[in-house]
């Protein structure tokens with residue numbers, strides 16, 4: 608598989624792209640001022656998260672709300688999903704209206720530094736927390752990968768406020784600094800805070816940060832969209848290669864296409880019949 612005549616003595620020697628035709632290219636995150644990314648990373652290193660206010664305009668939030676509303680029908684099936692919470696999975700296979708959230712340059716710029724090249728989209732969901740919902744079980748998003756802590760994150764998440772997030776309507780609750788914890792869980796005395804932010808804002812946090820959806824004691828529902836990402840050598844939560852048609856794979860951006868599995872983690876991970884998955888889209 609080596610593309611040149613160099614001898615191959617370790618897998619490192621095979622790091623080049625599997626197919627010369629489909630070269631890795633920088634993500635849209637390359638357009639972000641490196642000083643802004645440095646500041647984001649410093650916040651993430653210190654606290655485990657960073658908040659970006661007003662990345663989306665009111666019209667975009669309204670559009671997302673209108674498109675998603677008809678699918679918000681089923682309550683959660685267990686306490687984790689939330690019995691008074693509605694979730695819409697696989698948003699990418701349903702609508703293009705959230706694409707801009709998934710491949711937002713600010714998000715990709717941070718992912719480019721935290722995860723390995725060819726990181727994957729692990730989930731894209733709408734989460735609507737209704738009045739009367741209790742606080743969600745605290746968790747960290749890469750907790751289902753059986754790799755002991757403390758450790759570097761294996762994943763990262765964004766939660767986009769489509770409605771204003773307030774202290775009493777279910778704003779995500781974070782445990783700042785908990786990304787550094789070892790085997791412990793949050794306890795009642797651990798400092799936590801609700802991510803109060805206006806609609807159109809986004810909180811980014813690493814997969815090791817403890818958090819959960821907040822209780823909603825207000826009179827209104829709280830709509831969010833969450834996009835989650837993982838290392839390219841892990842199995843994503845949602846099997847996008849199965850849920851997304853090839854027509855949709857052709858329609859999305861290069862970054863999204865790469866993140867839904869049309870990419871290779873060198874030297875072989877993600878190959879289809881021994882070839883680069885992008886060849887499927889040439890057919």
Ligand SMILES: O=C(O)CCC(=O)C(=O)O
Pocket residue numbers: 687734743748766777778779780818819820821831
């Ligand atoms: O809805 C939220 O604010 C958080 C949801 C969450 O963390 C999850 O379901 O994994």
